[in-house]
Amino acid sequence: GCPGEIFVCMYNICELRNKMKYNKIKDPIEIYTILKDIEQILLQYRNYVSYDIELPYDKEVVDTRNIKKKLTKEEYFIVRLKIAKCWMLAVYTKLIDTVKPENHQQQMSQLVLEYLDTYSQIDPDLHILGQMVWPMLQIGSLITETAQMIQLRSYSKVLFETVSALNIQTLQELNEFVWVSGSSLEDILSGKEWLQAGIDFLPL
Numbered sequence: 001g002c003p004g005e006i007f008v009c010m011y012n013i014c015e016l017r018n019k020m021k022y023n024k025i026k027d028p029i030e031i032y033t034i035l036k037d038i039e040q041i042l043l044q045y046r047n048y049v050s051y052d053i054e055l056p057y058d059k060e061v062v063d064t065r066n067i068k069k070k071l072t073k074e075e076y077f078i079v080r081l082k083i084a085k086c087w088m089l090a091v092y093t094k095l096i097d098t099v100k101p102e103n104h105q106q107q108m109s110q111l112v113l114e115y116l117d118t119y120s121q122i123d124p125d126l127h128i129l130g131q132m133v134w135p136m137l138q139i140g141s142l143i144t145e146t147a148q149m150i151q152l153r154s155y156s157k158v159l160f161e162t163v164s165a166l167n168i169q170t171l172q173e174l175n176e177f178v179w180v181s182g183s184s185l186e187d188i189l190s191g192k193e194w195l196q197a198g199i200d201f202l203p204l
Contacts, residue, residue, distance in 0.1 A: 003048030140175035
């Protein structure tokens with residue numbers, strides 16, 4: 001799943017957004033310094049994935065057909081490393097979107113491409129992917145290319161078949177609404193059908 005260090009970055013981004021929104025921080029240099037500090041922590045994601053960890057299910061992982069797939073210690077490490085990278089990339093897009101440095105749209109497009117490529121390298125039958133709901137929602141909300149939409153729909157469909165969690169259907173419905181309406185995810189989640197209706201689905 002998401003390494004604790006990256007969760008701390010998510011908290012720091014929330015704190016930064018709050019300060020910027022309420023003008024508690026205005027100095028561009030101070031904002032840029034915070035951006036770089038969080039960025040450095042995110043880019044060290046490899047250091048947060050332990051190699052020496054016990055594999056679940058007696059060194060087997062169950063796939064969508066309830067077939068146990070044996071993973072070596074090395075394979076399990078690589079899977080967790082790629083998942084950590086996906087979390088890092090998703091949080092990184094949130095950081096860039098918050099601060100909006102120069103060329104931020106291009107930066108986010110590149111991060112989206114890297115996320116989709118990294119996710120495609122993970123065995124889609126592994127239940128550990130059930131921990132990828134927020135990253136899929138965040139990345140999906142930034143997609144504008146039709147080919148990428150098709151790609152993410154496929155990932156979401158397989159992810160739902162793998163873990164059978166309704167929140168995966170919800171995330172894809174939200175992504176579809178973003179794509180069709182052109183509204184931001186934040187605007188949708190703070191609207192009358194969500195937050196104003198008492199449904200707090202603001203993940204970050």
